[in-house]
Amino acid sequence: xxxxPWLVAAWLxxxxxxxxxxxxxxxxxxxxxxxxxSSTYVLLLSLGYRWKAVAPIFYDHPPGTLAVDPVVxxxxxxxxxxxxxxxxxxxxxxxRVDAKHGTLDPQELRPLQGEGH
Amino acid sequence: MSPRTxxxxxxxxxxxxxxxxxxxxxxxxxxxxxxxxxxPAVNALGPxxxxxxxxxxxxxxxxRGFDTLGEEFMLLCAVTGAxxxxxxxxxxxxxxxxxxIPGRPRERRAxxxxxxxxxxxxxxxxxxxxxxxxxxxxxGGGFQGGxxxxxxxxxxxxxxxxxxxxxxVRSRVLDVMEAGGALLFAMAGLSPMLxxxxxxxxxxxLGAFKDMLSGGLMLVExxxxxxxxxxxxxxxxxEFMEETRALKSETQE
Amino acid sequence: MLTQxxxxxxxxxxxxxxxxxxxxxxxxxxxPDVIAIATALGLSAFCGLLGAYxxxxxxxTYWFGGWTPGRGVxxxxxxxxDPASAALAxxxxxxxxxAFVFAxxxxxxxxxxxxxxxxxxxxAMVGFCLTRDLFNLFVWFEVMSVSAFALTAYQxxxxxxxGALNFTVTNSVAAFMMLGGVxxxxxxxxxxDFEALGKVVAGAGHDxxxxxxxxxxxxxxxxxxxxxxxxxxxxxxxxxxxxxxxxIFSGAMVSVGLFALxxxxxxxxxxxxxxxxxxxxxxIGLGCATSVVGGLMAWGQRHLKRMLAFSTIxxxxxxxxxxxxxxxxxxxxxxFYAVGHGLVKGALFMIMGILLATKASVDExxxxxxxxxxxxxxxxxxxxxLLLGGGPLGALDTGTRLVHAAAIAIGPLATAAIVLGSxxxxxxxxxxxxxxxxxxxxxxxxxxxxxxxxDQEKADRPLWLMLAPCLLLLLLAIVPVDGxxxxxxxxxxxxxxxxxxxxxxxxxxxSLVLPCLSIGLAIIIALLDLFRERLPRPLxxxxxxxxxxxxxxxxxxxxxxxxxxxxxxxxxxxxFSIAFAFH
Numbered sequence: 001x002x003x004x005p006w007l008v009a010a011w012l013x014x015x016x017x018x019x020x021x022x023x024x025x026x027x028x029x030x031x032x033x034x035x036x037x038s039s040t041y042v043l044l045l046s047l048g049y050r051w052k053a054v055a056p057i058f059y060d061h062p063p064g065t066l067a068v069d070p071v072v073x074x075x076x077x078x079x080x081x082x083x084x085x086x087x088x089x090x091x092x093x094x095x096r097v098d099a100k101h102g103t104l105d106p107q108e109l110r111p112l113q114g115e116g117h
Numbered sequence: 118m119s120p121r122t123x124x125x126x127x128x129x130x131x132x133x134x135x136x137x138x139x140x141x142x143x144x145x146x147x148x149x150x151x152x153x154x155x156x157p158a159v160n161a162l163g164p165x166x167x168x169x170x171x172x173x174x175x176x177x178x179x180x181r182g183f184d185t186l187g188e189e190f191m192l193l194c195a196v197t198g199a200x201x202x203x204x205x206x207x208x209x210x211x212x213x214x215x216x217x218i219p220g221r222p223r224e225r226r227a228x229x230x231x232x233x234x235x236x237x238x239x240x241x242x243x244x245x246x247x248x249x250x251x252x253x254x255x256x257g258g259g260f261q262g263g264x265x266x267x268x269x270x271x272x273x274x275x276x277x278x279x280x281x282x283x284x285x286v287r288s289r290v291l292d293v294m295e296a297g298g299a300l301l302f303a304m305a306g307l308s309p310m311l312x313x314x315x316x317x318x319x320x321x322x323l324g325a326f327k328d329m330l331s332g333g334l335m336l337v338e339x340x341x342x343x344x345x346x347x348x349x350x351x352x353x354x355x356e357f358m359e360e361t362r363a364l365k366s367e368t369q370e
Numbered sequence: 371m372l373t374q375x376x377x378x379x380x381x382x383x384x385x386x387x388x389x390x391x392x393x394x395x396x397x398x399x400x401x402p403d404v405i406a407i408a409t410a411l412g413l414s415a416f417c418g419l420l421g422a423y424x425x426x427x428x429x430x431t432y433w434f435g436g437w438t439p440g441r442g443v444x445x446x447x448x449x450x451x452d453p454a455s456a457a458l459a460x461x462x463x464x465x466x467x468x469a470f471v472f473a474x475x476x477x478x479x480x481x482x483x484x485x486x487x488x489x490x491x492x493x494a495m496v497g498f499c500l501t502r503d504l505f506n507l508f509v510w511f512e513v514m515s516v517s518a519f520a521l522t523a524y525q526x527x528x529x530x531x532x533g534a535l536n537f538t539v540t541n542s543v544a545a546f547m548m549l550g551g552v553x554x555x556x557x558x559x560x561x562x563d564f565e566a567l568g569k570v571v572a573g574a575g576h577d578x579x580x581x582x583x584x585x586x587x588x589x590x591x592x593x594x595x596x597x598x599x600x601x602x603x604x605x606x607x608x609x610x611x612x613x614x615x616x617x618i619f620s621g622a623m624v625s626v627g628l629f630a631l632x633x634x635x636x637x638x639x640x641x642x643x644x645x646x647x648x649x650x651x652x653x654i655g656l657g658c659a660t661s662v663v664g665g666l667m668a669w670g671q672r673h674l675k676r677m678l679a680f681s682t683i684x685x686x687x688x689x690x691x692x693x694x695x696x697x698x699x700x701x702x703x704x705x706f707y708a709v710g711h712g713l714v715k716g717a718l719f720m721i722m723g724i725l726l727a728t729k730a731s732v733d734e735x736x737x738x739x740x741x742x743x744x745x746x747x748x749x750x751x752x753x754x755x756l757l758l759g760g761g762p763l764g765a766l767d768t769g770t771r772l773v774h775a776a777a778i779a780i781g782p783l784a785t786a787a788i789v790l791g792s793x794x795x796x797x798x799x800x801x802x803x804x805x806x807x808x809x810x811x812x813x814x815x816x817x818x819x820x821x822x823x824x825d826q827e828k829a830d831r832p833l834w835l836m837l838a839p840c841l842l843l844l845l846l847a848i849v850p851v852d853g854x855x856x857x858x859x860x861x862x863x864x865x866x867x868x869x870x871x872x873x874x875x876x877x878x879x880x881s882l883v884l885p886c887l888s889i890g891l892a893i894i895i896a897l898l899d900l901f902r903e904r905l906p907r908p909l910x911x912x913x914x915x916x917x918x919x920x921x922x923x924x925x926x927x928x929x930x931x932x933x934x935x936x937x938x939x940x941x942x943x944x945x946f947s948i949a950f951a952f953h
Contacts, residue, residue, distance in 0.1 A: 002147035010138045013546070014131055017940055020539065021127055021933040022120065029932070033542055040549040047557045048156060051149040056160055056172035059255055059327060063164035069156030070163075070172035072556070075505055077177060078188045079549060081260060082512050085195030086542055088353050089516070092199040093523055093538065095360060097531050107120070109532040110930035118927075118934050127937045130944035137947040141582040145557050153560020158443040183434040183447045187497065187509040190384050191516050194490050197391070197483055198520025289395065296392035303385040306377070309436075316377035318436035 005046035012039035026094040026104045030087055037083045041076050048072035168323040169253040169332045177258060178335040182317045186302060189342055193299050196349040203356040226278065234276025241269030249343035253332035259339040263346025270351050274358070282358075291352045298345025305337045372423055376432040376449055379417060379459065380497040383409050387489035394482045400474070402482035406489060407470045413496065414463030421456030425857065429453075429864060431502070444563040450502035454705055454861040458629055459496045461709050462622045465716055466492045468839035472720050473614035475831050484524065491517040491618065495626055502564045504552050504638070507630060511548060511594070515541045518623065522611045533610035536932045540603040543939055544593035551586030554579050555638075564637045572641035581644040585946045587634060588648070589939070594627030597690055598660040599938040599945075601683045602928060605667075608679035613723025616675065620682040621716035625689065625708040632693045632704065636866050644953070646696070652949040653694040654780055658787035660687025665794030667928065669895070670921045674732040674802060675722055678715065681758060681795035685711050688788050692773040695780070701862035703772030706851065710757075710766030713847035718754045718799065720840035721747050725806075727831060734802050739809035744833065748807030750840055755803055755896075757847060759796015760789075760888030764848040767885055768855065774884050789888045796892030801899045811900040 012035055019032030048069030054061050056070035098104050118126070146152045163175040177185050249262025274282040306317035314320050321333035330336065386409050390402055424430050429452040433439070437446025466488065477484045494513035501507050519541070523534040556562060558579045559570040574580055593600040604624070608616050639645035664684030671677035685707070692704040722732055724747050731737055741748050757766050770792065777784035804810040902910060927934075 002149065003142040003145070005148050006142040006145055007138070009550075010142070013550070017543070017936055018127060020543075020936045021123055021940075023933065026535070029539065033539065036543065036546050040546050040553065043550060043553045046148055047145075047553055048151060049149055050151060055256070056156075057256055058164055058170040058172070063170070064161070067160050067172065069151060069153065070159055070176050071155050071181075072553075073173045074176035074181060074184075075552075077173065077258075077260065078184060078505075078509065081188050081192060082516075082545065085192050085516060086519075086538065088199045089195050089202075089519055089523075090535070090538055091357075092202040093531060093535050096202055096523075097535065100531060106532075106535075106932050109535075118929060118931075118937070120933075123933055123937050127940060130937070130940040133944040134940070134947055137578070137582065137585075137950070140578045141554065144578040145554070151557070151560075153556065154443045155445070155556075155560050155562070158441065158445060162441065162445070179435060180437060180445050181435075181447055181505070184506055184509045186381070186384070187494070187506070187513050190387075190490055190493070191509075191513045193388070193391070194487060194513065194517045194520055197487060198516070198523060201483055201520065202523055292394070293392055296388050300385060300388040300392060303381055303388060307381060307385065310374065310377065313374075315432070315436035316381065316434050 005042060009039045009043035009046070012036070012042060024105050024107060026097065026106055027091075029106060030090045030094065033090070034083060034087060037079070040079060044072045044076050044079070164326060167319060167332060167335070168326045169335065170327055171253050171255060171258075173256070174252045174258045174335065174339075175332070178252070178338045179317075179319055179332070182306070182335075182338065185338070185342070186306060186317075189299055189302055189345055192346065192349050193295065196295065196352055199353060200356050203360060226276075231276050234272045238269050238272035238276055241272055242266050245269060245347070246343075249339055250336075251329055252339040253335050254327060254329060259342025260346050262339075263343045263348075264350055266343070266347040267350035267354065271354060274354075279358070279362075286351060286355055288352065288355055291348045291355065294344050294348030295352060296345075296348075298341045298343070298348060301341030302338055302345065305334055305341060309334070372420065373430050373432055375416075376420070376430065376451060376500075377434065379413060379420075379500065380493050383413060383489045383493040383496075387486045387493070390482045390489070391486045394486075397482060402485040403470060403474050406485040407467050409489060410463050410467035410470060410492060413492065414460045414467065417456045417460035417463060417496065420451050421453045421460060424451050424456055424864075425453040425860065439563075444561055444566050447501070447503040447506045448563060449500045450564065451500055452861070452864045453857075454701075454865045455499045455629075455633075457705070457861065458626065458708065459499045461712065462495050462499070462626065463492065465618060465621045465712060465843075468716060468720075468843055469614040469617045471839045472617065472723065472836055473612075474835055476612070476614065484521075487517050487521050487524075488615075488618075491521065495622060498626055498630060502637075504555070504562045504564065504567065506562075508545070508548050508552055511590075511630075512545055514623065514626075515545060515594075518607075518615075518619065521615045522607050524612060524615070531610065532930075532932075533606035536930070536935060537603045537607040537610075539932050540593060540600075540935050540939065543936060544590040544600075547586045547593075547943075548590035551583045551590065554583035554586065558583070564633070567638045568640060571639055574642070576644065580639070580642055581950065584634075584639050584642065584645040584648065585943065588631060588645075588653075589943055589946065591627050591631040591634070592656075592690075592942075593939065594624065595631065595690070596624050596627075596660075596683050596686050597656055598663055598683075598687070599942045601660060601664070601686075602935045602938060604683055605676045605679040605928070606930060608675050608682075609673065613719055613726060616678075616719045616722070617716040620678065620719060621712035624682060624686055625712060628686065628689050628693055628704070629708065632701065633865070635693070635696060636701075640866075644950070647953055648946065648949060649694045649696060651952075652946065654691055654784060657687045657690035657694060658784055660684065660690065661787045661791030662687075662794075663924065665791040665798075666920060667924055668798045669794045670924070671798070672734045674725070674734055674737075675719075677734075677798050677802065678718055678722065681798060682711075682715055684791040684795050685715075685758075688770070688773060688791055691777055691780075691784055691788065692769075695776045696866075697776050697779075698859060698862045698866065699772055700776035701865060702855070702858045703769050703776055705769070705858050705861065706765050707769030707773060710764055710769050710847055713843045714754050714757045714766060717750060717840045717843040717847070718758075720836065720843070721751050721754070724833065724836050724840070727836065728833070734805055737806045738811065739806070741807035742809070745807060746833075746837055747840075748803060750837070750844055751799065751803045751807070753844055753848075755796050755799030755892070756889060757796075757844075758792065758799055759892030760792045760885045761796075762882060762885045762889070763850070765851045766847060768851050770885060770888075771881075772855075785884070789884060789891065792888045793891035793895060796889065797895035797899070800892060800896035804896060804900050812903045 016036030023029040053066040056067040245266030248257035252258040324331035498510040596604040668680035692700040
């Protein structure tokens with residue numbers, strides 16, 4: 001099925017968003033964000049794939065062999081670094097929230113509203 | 118919104134999106150038959166123009182090196198932010214935080230663990246260095262090598278214990294490593310401008326194809342990125358580890 | 371020669387930031403502040419120079435790595451310095467310089483981390499404005515976001531770190547959506563340069579992939595630009611961030627997000643009938659709704675920083691209306707509006723910072739009457755409120771009039787939304803000014819017992835040092851800029867079609883009716899609020915019932931829970947797709 005990778009990417013994003021929306025623990029929420037992110041990896045890498053092509057490393061194969069798209073692989077590499085850094089930052093924030101409020105439940109944590117006339 | 122309302126709305130919105138997603142999926146080029154010209158052009162031009170065999174590194178550090186510069190500095194931001202968050206409430210000075218917390222059980226590590234870590238820790242560090250240096254030849258690069266090297270440090274912790282690890286891994290050194298690596302990368306981009314070339318134009322001698330020292334400026338950038346990433350991730354490990362030293366009663370308000 | 375130095379606008383601040391970080395432990399106390407201010411001012415001046423050069427000689431292009439196009443496919447990353455982008459980048463630099471002056475002596479520890487993060491934030495914003503490569507746009511979007519996350523969570527004593535978490539999670543989802551959009555359009559086009567992409571889109575006709583890519587990219591940029599229903603994170607982020615950082619968020623970051631949407635809509639998706647349909651239809655509606663909802667929420671707030679955040683959201687709605695018309699008048703209006711609004715909002719957030727530093731509170735009711743000894747700040751705040759409400763002075767006013775001129779073609783609904791949004795936000799700020807500095811208004815009584823945050827920012831900075839950048843920004847905001855309309859019209863023309871050499875269409879003349887209506891409404895609403903007690907009872911209770919229902923409904927929706935925000939994002943995306951069903 002040639003649409004399967006795209007549907008997998010969409011499904012992963014949906015499942016990740018579902019997890020974030022219904023999460024009861026911030027660490028779980030951060031994991032669900034990673035799932036959302038992996039949907040973009042699947043999409044990008046599948047876009048570059050070519051049947052019967054080798055990896056774009058011409059060490060064992062001579063240059064000129066049919067190879068997959070290296071540009072999307074480079075984009076995904078950048079994407080992975082982005083994901084790792086945001087995860088680290090979010091985990092640090094989660095630690096601070098736990099220390100301050102004693103809970104990691106996103107549904108319990110509301111920034112103070114402060115309305116009224 | 119109550120959890121049920123939220124779930125209902127989410128399912129409704131998701132249902133609305135299924136038809137467009139299906140349409141887009143059908144309209145995309147079929148899997149395995151991409152139509153773009155960018156990838157094949159890079160594959161065709163990389164080896165003759167830059168004498169490198171790793172096309173992904175060529176894209177990352179030459180064709181689209183500017184993106185990688187931005188990404189490197191984003192890593193710097195995130196590590197700085199995480200360090201500020203964690204170090205800020207704990208306080209900077211490590212001097213009065215004991216390597217051994219009184220009252221905590223000290224489990225003896227198994228001899229097998231210590232042996233394996235003593236063999237594989239330095240091996241991992243060397244492997245990371247190998248990956249970073251051979252960026253232009255075989256799969257790998259500064260980012261991958263830097264992360265592997267940083268994880269080698271974790272093996273040192275597993276094998277030697279926290280006290281020794283803290284003596285070995287100093288946050289000042291890591292700070293300088295991280296910032297220095299990023300600065301090296303930026304300088305590698307700026308220096309070609311002094312010779313009248315464009316930013317990050319590959320003006321160094323390109324070396325021989327399939328040799329470790331190929332790719333010219335790419336190698337310098339990789340070294341910079343390797344240092345920065347290793348320093349950054351080691352810093353993160355250090356800060357998160359230090360969190361385990363702070364007793365619960367100290368951090369609760 | 372000037373073109374050769376273009377990379378310095380981005381790499382300069384980044385290299386300086388790295389150097390500051392490396393030398394953080396050895397630098398004396400105020401050296402990072404001086405370096406940061408100098409960098410921001412130098413950057414602003416250089417961007418202004420580039421913009422002026424581009425205005426006279428045509429847009430400049432710079433290709434990184436020496437990869438000039440010419441092998442059939444655009445292989446490298448380019449920067450497209452057109453006058454509008456350079457002008458906006460110059461404005462951003464100026465705002466940063468003012469924020470650095472305001473933050474002098476703010477942060478106790480001497481390690482310069484704040485300056486490092488802010489300089490990287492600045493570099494990212496300038497790169498975001500100037501780039502002509504889609505993935506490069508994403509990279510700068512990410513650097514902007516990550517430095518913003520780190521800066522928001524900076525103030526560790528704040529009671530609401532969960533605000534920073536909401537900000538981070540929603541903007542991360544935005545980044546994933548943007549990456550999805552980049553992937554989709556790369557699949558179709560096989561190239562990432564704006565101009566090349568525009569050519570492919572022009573030849574593609576009705577393509578679901580391109581429509582899908584536009585939806586995802588627009589959605590991501592509207593999350594960054596805080597448009598309904600993606601706007602929830604802004605108020606939480608502002609409630610948490612330190613004041614110098616809030617100045618940048620509301621003054622520059624969100625407007626720059628909408629500017630990127632404008633550039634993409636003009637240069638990449640300009641020929642796509644699908645994107646044009648969405649912009650002229652749904653996005654204008656969303657802009658109107660954002661303006662009204664933002665205004666209502668701002669009016670109903672007692673936490674001053676959240677009030678200003680909601681007023682920013684309202685003004686962003688107005689800016690989206692200008693962007694969505696895709697006409698020269700609209701684009702010119704957007705440029706004036708973004709600069710004017712940024713100056714005024716920056717000044718107002720600095721006043722918030724002054725209140726936090728001197729009075730240790732940003733609750734309007736708590737601060738009642740306490741502002742008498744810092745009366746210069748009161749004058750500044752009143753002026754800011756008048757300008758927000760539609761006062762006929764300066765860049766914000768010129769922008770508003772141009773936006774009205776562009777909106778007339780749409781219908782009375784857009785005009786009404788713009789007037790209502792400005793009036794409500796102006797009224798909110800004027801009411802707060804009256805209450806804090808003139809001790810007007812009813813006695814709070816029971817309401818003062820309601821929970822509010824005890825906030826404090828560093829107290830021992832001299833008042834004149836905090837007030838000086840604030841007054842400078844306001845001064846720049848009231849400078850009459852009608853004379854610059856011709857230049858900005860040319861900028862708008864170049865932005866729409868960088869290659870064509872057509873003259874710019876003349877901008878319409880504008881009347882004084884709508885600004886007077888708006889500012890009049892603002893003053894009346896503020897006075898009604900403050901003198902509630904003196905009004906006849908039946909009038910008060912009649913209106914109170916209606917307004918209470920609206921407010922309660924809106925407040926329930928603005929719950930502060932990150933799960934809700936993510937669901938709203940998905941609902942927004944679904945709305946885009948439903949709109950296409952009516953195509």
